[in-house]
Amino acid sequence: MDDLLREFLTETGEHLDTVDVELVRFEQDPNNETILRNIFRLVHTIKGTCGFLGLPRLEALAHAAETLMGKFRDGHPVTTDAVTLILATLDRIKEIVAELERTAAEPEGVDQDLIGALERLAEADPEAPVTTQAAPEPEPEPEAPAESEPDIQILERDLLPGEVSLDDLERAFMEAPGPDDDEPAIAGDSLAFAPSVEVEPEDAAPVEAAAPARPVPPQARAEPVKEAAKEIAKDSGDGSSAENAVSKVQTIRVNVDTLEHLMTMVSELVLTRNQLLEIARREDDSGYKVPLQRLSHVTAELQEGVMKTRMQPIGTAWQKLPRVIRDLSSELGKKIELVMQGAETELDRQVLEVIKDPLTHMIRNSADHGIEAPEARRAAGKSERGTIRLNAYHEGGTITIEITDDGKGLNFAAISRKIVERGLATEAEVERMNEAQIAKFIFHPGFSTAAQVTSVSGRGVGMDVVKTNIELIGGTVEIRSEEGKGTAFTIKIPLTLAIVAALIVSARNQRFAIPQVSVLELVRVKNGSDHQIERINGSPVLRLRDRLLPIVPISKVLGLEGADADAGDEGFVVVSQVGRQRFGILVDGVFHTEEIVVKPMATKLRHISIFSGNTILGDGAVVLIIDPNGIAKMVGQGTADNQFGVEATEECGEANDNETTTLLVFRGGGETHKAVPLSLVTRLEEIDATKIEWVGGRPLIQYRGKLMPLVPADPAITIRSEGMQALVVFSDGDRAMGLVIDEIVDIIDEALDIELVDDRSDLVGSAVIRGRATEIVNITHYLPMAHEDWMSGAPARSSKATRTVLLVDDSAFFREMLTPVLKAAGYRVVPVAGTEQALAALSSDRRFDVMITDVEMPGRDGFELIRAVRAQSRLARLPVIALSSGVTPEALELARKLGISDFVAKFDRSGLVAALAETQAELGEAA
C-alpha cells in the first residue's frame, strides 16, 4: 500500500467519524450553518481525494451525498429520512474504506441503490427553500451541472471566502473540459488547507494561486458574491474565528510506534533516576545531591510531557455514541437525548482503546433498558424525552466516567428473583443484601432481566464483559439506581497503564510487586493476636470484621522453597478484591510503595497467570508483578487439597489456557444438568406456551416472522400448554430450531473435559461442571429432527478413534468460538495461537489428524506455517484446512500448490465441519 493511500485512509477515517457526529448534531439543529459547512467541507474533501486517487465507487457515493447536502445548504428542509440516507451512505463509504485498508484496492460492487435514492431526494422538492433571502433559482442538476446555464447558485448564507471559492470552483471544474478525476481533489484541498483565499468578484487570481487548476469563469460568481458580501459581514463572527482557530493549531502526525518508543525510553530514565536516588540516599557526599535533584525534576517533567503525547481526549471514544443513540431511538421508538460532558478529559490511548467498547455497550444498555418508551414516561410524570448523561472528569490519579440515565432504574425485585432462580444466592441471602449488592449481580455472566430479548441487548452477555474489560485495566464499576428515577454507573479507571504505583512485598526472601489499585487494605496477622489465621479443612481463612476472608499464602501458590515447611501463619495479609471475590494474599513482609514501570513478561513466561509483568526497582533488581486476577482465579476453583499445588497451576497454564468453554447449563427431562457450548446458541427465549402450534403432530412457533420447529431436549419433557416455556434457539443461516427445556440453570466458563459416550447419539459425552455430572448435549442430534436436510452431507460422528485437530488462529476469540464447535462435532481440539506454537505442537509426540489454520496471522502467517509443515516429510500428507476471511485468486493458487485440502470462510461453521469430514474421507481412501 503506498503512503498516499495510507495517508488517505487515516484522514478519511477521521473525517468520517467527525461527519457522523456532526450530522446528528445538524439534524437536531438544522439551522446551524457552521455545522453544515463543516460537514459539507469534509465530504467534499473525501470526494476530492477519492477522485484524485482513482477510487470511483467512493467518489460517486461522496458526490451523491454532497449533492443532497448542497440542497440543505441551499435551504431545503432537513428531514430525518434524508439524514438517515446520508448516514447510510457514510456507512457504505466506511465499509469500502475498511475493505480498501485490507486489500489496498476498492472492492467491486454497485452503489446505485444509495446513489439513486440520494439523487431522488435531492431532486424531490425543487421549490421549497425555506430561507428567506435571495430569490430561489433553478438548481443545477446533480448529474449534468455543465448544462445548467446560467449557472447561478443561490448563496444566501454567510460565505466564507473559502466556501465561495469551493462552490464556484466546483462548478468551474464541472464545466471545464478535460479529465474530471484529479481536479476535485485540488478543490477540496484548496478549501481545507487554504481557508484564507480571498475571492474578489472580478478577480480570479487568488483562486488560481490556491487552485492552479483553471480560472473561475466570472459569470458563475459575479452576482452571488455580491449578495454574499453582506452575509460575510453579518456572520463572520463565529465562522471566521472557527476557521482561524483551525489554522492556528499546529499539529504534526507522529507514528504511534515513535511515541511508544519514547515512552519506553522515558520509563528507563525514570528507573535510572530511581537507582541514582537510591545510591544518593546511601552516600553522604552532598556533591551529587543538587544536580541529582535537578535531574529528578527534569525527569519528572519529561515523563509528564511524554505521557501527555499518549493522551487523547475521551471524546474520541465517544464520537460514535450520538449516532448509536440516534439509531437506537428510531429503532426502539424512544426519544433519547445524549448529553456529553468532559469530552476533553484526557487519558492514555491504551486505556482509551480498552474502554471504548464497554462504554458503547453501556450506553446501548441505558437506551434499551433504562429509558422507557414515551408513553410510559408520560405516565410516570416525566418528560417524553429521556436523557442519558455521559460525564468524565479527573479525580486524583484516576478518571471517573459517569453514565446516568433518568429512566426506570433497576428493578430490584426482578433481579432478586433472578438471583434466586439462577441459584446464585439463596432467598435468605438475598433478603440480607442491600440494593448496591443486588445491583452488582447484573455484572454476573449470563444475567439479564430484560423481559424481552431485543436485538439491542437482553441476551445477558455483555455487562459481565464490560466489567471484565474495565477491571482488566485496573478500573472499577459501581452502580447506583433508584427505581423510577434512573440508574447511574460510575467507572473509575487509572490514567495510564505504563507506570503504576505498586506495593513491594516479600515472600521467602524474594520480593514481588502488587499493583496498589488492587490493594484494599493491609492486615498484620500474628498468632495469638486479634488477627489470626484459622483453618477450615486445611484452607486458611481470616476473620475480618465478622466476615471470613479466604487466605492465599503467596509462597505456597508460587511453590517457593520451604513453603511446605509452613513457617507459621504470620506476616501480612494484603486484602484484594477482584470482581465479587474478596481474598487475602499472605506475604511475609511489606516494604513500601513505589512507582514502577510495567514491563511485559517474556513470551515464555506469559502463561503463568499469576504474574502480569515485571519491573526493575530502584536498586536495580528485577521484580515480578503479581496479578490479583490470576490469584483470584485460583481461589475460585480447586479443592482444598491441591488448591495451591504447583501442578494444578501449571496445568491451568499454557496448555489449557484456551480450553475453557462458556457453557449454557440447563435442565431438561429429569434432574440431570445438561450443557451446550454457548457459542452454538443463538438466543435464549421464554415464550408464551399458548403460542405453540401443532402442525402434523409437530410443535412449531411463529418466531421472527417464520415458523420454527421445536424439539424437546429429552423425550421425557412435555411441552407446556400454558405458562412460559423456556427455549434455547439454534440457528444456521435462515434455519432455526428451538430446543425445549425445563429451565436455564446458569452460564459458566469452564475447562471442558468431556468423557465421550458412544451409545447415545443425543450426547457428546459427560463432564463434571461445578462439581456436578453434566451431560453435554450433541446439537447435531437434534438438528435433523427439526429440518431433515439440515445435516445432510455432514458426517456421521465417527464412533471409532476421535480425531485430533490442531487449530491455529491468532485470535483468541476465534479459537474460543471454533473449539466448542469442533468438539461438538466429535473432534479433539488443540488450539494454539500462532505458527511457532503450531510447529512446536506438531513436533511433539502428539499425533494430529488434521490441521486447521488461519492464513492471516501476524508474523509468520498461515501459508508460511503450511510451507513449514509440508517441508517435514512426516507431515507432508497432513490434511490442512485454511481459514480465511477473504479468498483471493492468488491465495487459492497458493493453496493448491501447498496441498491445502480446503479453504473455508472464517465464520462458516458448518462449512468447516463438512470440510473436516471430507479430509477424513480422503484419509480413508488413502489408507
Added chain:
Amino acid sequence: MIAANTNSAGRDGRAVQEYEEFVTVMVADQIFGLPIDRVHDVFIASSLTKVPLAPREIVGLLNLRGRVVTAMCLRRRLGLSERDENGQEMAVGLERNGESYGLLVDSVGEVMKLGADTHEPNPVHMDQAWVKLSRGVHRLDDKLLIILDVDAVLSFDAEARAA
C-alpha cells in the same frame, strides 16, 4: 582450490561465504559454537530473580543495563546435570523476536573463524534432543565443536513439555 570452494558451498547451501565466525562456549566439558552475528554481548549473570512456576530451563530474570533479560540455562536445555561448584555464571546475550535472552554457560571461550571444509552434519547416532538444537559439527584439531541453532535453543515450549 576454486573447485574445492564451489564444492563446499554447494554441499552446504548456508556456507556461501567461505568462513563463518563462532563464539565458543563451554558447558560440561563440551565446546559449543554460536554464530557471532546472533551474539549481542557476553556478561556475568548476577542477581537473578527466580520466576516461580517457570519452565525448568528458565533460571530467572535479570537486569542488563535497564533491560529485563530472560536467563536460560544451557545445561538444563541440553538435559545435562547441574553444575557442581558455584562459580561465576557467564551468560551470552541473544535476541529472538525482539526479546532478550541470556544463555547461561560455564565459560565463554575465544571467537573462531571456521571454514566450511571442517563442517560435518550431525552424527546419526547423536542424542535426538541435541540434534534438534544443533546445526552440525566442526572438526577442530583436538576436539569437536557443536554449532548451536540459536532459534531452536530459544524455542522450546512444547518440546520441553513433551520431554
